[in-house]
Amino acid sequence: MSKEKNICVIGLGYVGLPLALEFSKKYEVVGFDVNQSRIEELINGYDRTNEVDEIKLNKQKSLRLTHQKKDISDSNIYIITVPTPVDKNNKPDLKPLISASKLVGKNLQKNNIVIYESTVFPGCTEEVCVPILEEYSKLRFNIDFFCGYSPERINPGDREHTLTKIKKVTSGSNSQTLDTITELYNSIISAGTYKAKSIAVAEAAKVIENTQRDVNIALINELSIIFNKLNIDTEEVLEAASTKWNFLPFKPGLVGGHCIGVDPYYIANRALEVGYHPEIILAGRRINDNMGHFIVENTISILTKQGINPIGANVAVLGLTFKENCPDLRNTKVSTIIERLRDFKINLIISDEWAEKSDVQKDFKMEPKDLAEIEIQDAIIIAVGHKEYIKLNRIDFKRILKPGGVLIDVKSIFSKNTFNNLDIIHWRL
Numbered sequence: 001m002s003k004e005k006n007i008c009v010i011g012l013g014y015v016g017l018p019l020a021l022e023f024s025k026k027y028e029v030v031g032f033d034v035n036q037s038r039i040e041e042l043i044n045g046y047d048r049t050n051e052v053d054e055i056k057l058n059k060q061k062s063l064r065l066t067h068q069k070k071d072i073s074d075s076n077i078y079i080i081t082v083p084t085p086v087d088k089n090n091k092p093d094l095k096p097l098i099s100a101s102k103l104v105g106k107n108l109q110k111n112n113i114v115i116y117e118s119t120v121f122p123g124c125t126e127e128v129c130v131p132i133l134e135e136y137s138k139l140r141f142n143i144d145f146f147c148g149y150s151p152e153r154i155n156p157g158d159r160e161h162t163l164t165k166i167k168k169v170t171s172g173s174n175s176q177t178l179d180t181i182t183e184l185y186n187s188i189i190s191a192g193t194y195k196a197k198s199i200a201v202a203e204a205a206k207v208i209e210n211t212q213r214d215v216n217i218a219l220i221n222e223l224s225i226i227f228n229k230l231n232i233d234t235e236e237v238l239e240a241a242s243t244k245w246n247f248l249p250f251k252p253g254l255v256g257g258h259c260i261g262v263d264p265y266y267i268a269n270r271a272l273e274v275g276y277h278p279e280i281i282l283a284g285r286r287i288n289d290n291m292g293h294f295i296v297e298n299t300i301s302i303l304t305k306q307g308i309n310p311i312g313a314n315v316a317v318l319g320l321t322f323k324e325n326c327p328d329l330r331n332t333k334v335s336t337i338i339e340r341l342r343d344f345k346i347n348l349i350i351s352d353e354w355a356e357k358s359d360v361q362k363d364f365k366m367e368p369k370d371l372a373e374i375e376i377q378d379a380i381i382i383a384v385g386h387k388e389y390i391k392l393n394r395i396d397f398k399r400i401l402k403p404g405g406v407l408i409d410v411k412s413i414f415s416k417n418t419f420n421n422l423d424i425i426h427w428r429l
Helices: 016-023 036-043 054-059 095-107 124-137 175-186 199-229 234-241 263-273 279-289 291-305 334-343 357-364 394-400
Strands: 006-010 028-032 063-066 077-080 113-116 146-149 168-170 193-195 314-318 347-351 377-382 401-409 424-428
Touching: 006 016, 006 095, 016 028, 036 063, 077 095, 095 124, 113 124, 113 175, 124 146, 124 199, 146 175, 146 199, 168 175, 168 199, 175 193, 199 234, 199 263, 199 279, 199 291, 263 279, 279 291, 291 334, 291 377, 291 401, 291 424, 314 334, 334 347, 334 357, 377 394, 394 401
Parallel strands: 006 028, 006 077, 028 063, 077 113, 113 146, 168 193, 314 347, 314 377, 377 401, 401 424
Antiparallel strands: none
16 A cells, blocks of 8 residues: 555535544545535535534635546545435335445545445445445455444534544455554544444444434433333433432433434344344334334324314424434434424424525425524424424414413423423423
């Protein structure tokens, strides 16, 4: 491997763009994305993911942004950071990964290294991606070219745990490649690196990070359903339980996004392929996927108890993204709330202070309203804990809710005494 490193990052989303920018501080980097409009926006200093500001984008002269496939041919290190979603049947959708592997394979030269960061099931890099690289390059794996896997750990919207501050797991197809990849990431990651024993170990480590969170949240979601039927406030239970030193502070809620809501299906499907049916993982997914319906059932029940006919009721859903203070709509489970509300012919309003309006229109087939436009609703469902909603006060609620109206506080933003002496029914998950 040449000492001169010319890096190409394939896929410039939440993972690839910050990575390309960081590497461009020390190396020549080509940032490639098949989405031409995405490249044009980035060249103009606009990042719709809100992870990188205009100054940072325009400052790095050693970063070349392109959608032209011919522009990546001079690279000797390829880092693939494309999405790895699931299909409508929750099966791993490897089409973007396969397409990226074909592209790199066509440009691969002797002694090049290909590093995968996309979340995959254990064995995917060597069993799925490497054969594609060999076929399209006509080169031999671990003789003419080499591979590694270094799982992404980007947390969208998190300004504290950023790329360079999170320890990076590295792996390589042989010991020399592992050393080269580790040295490469150590040059930008201040938190340091951890050498996994194999590519498969690194792949498995990634999927269990988010699977563990998914299962733990599913447990709390199931408990919140039980507590709701027992007329016990879940938040009060969690506050009491958290006084023990080793209690894990998970909260109930919607579990979507491109990681926690997806990764468990990758390991689950891999388990099924080798003849094992994963009970806990899939049970956790079922519970979390159904929380939107549980929230709507309670909304309808409370409206009815208030003497408000759910059919044609005025209901506003605040927050559409998969997590707070982030514009990412991918695999958001707020969609399950909206779909179920539509079954009741609700007069529905949707709003989000972070998501791009054009993206909302595309995904939800509705025109979103600004928070300031919303008034006198029968019910408000705060589905995402954006900072703008946390700041809502009693005067705001008098404007957006009619007397006797219902506030569904999915994220338990507000305490129970917030609405003392207000004619508002407050329910929290």
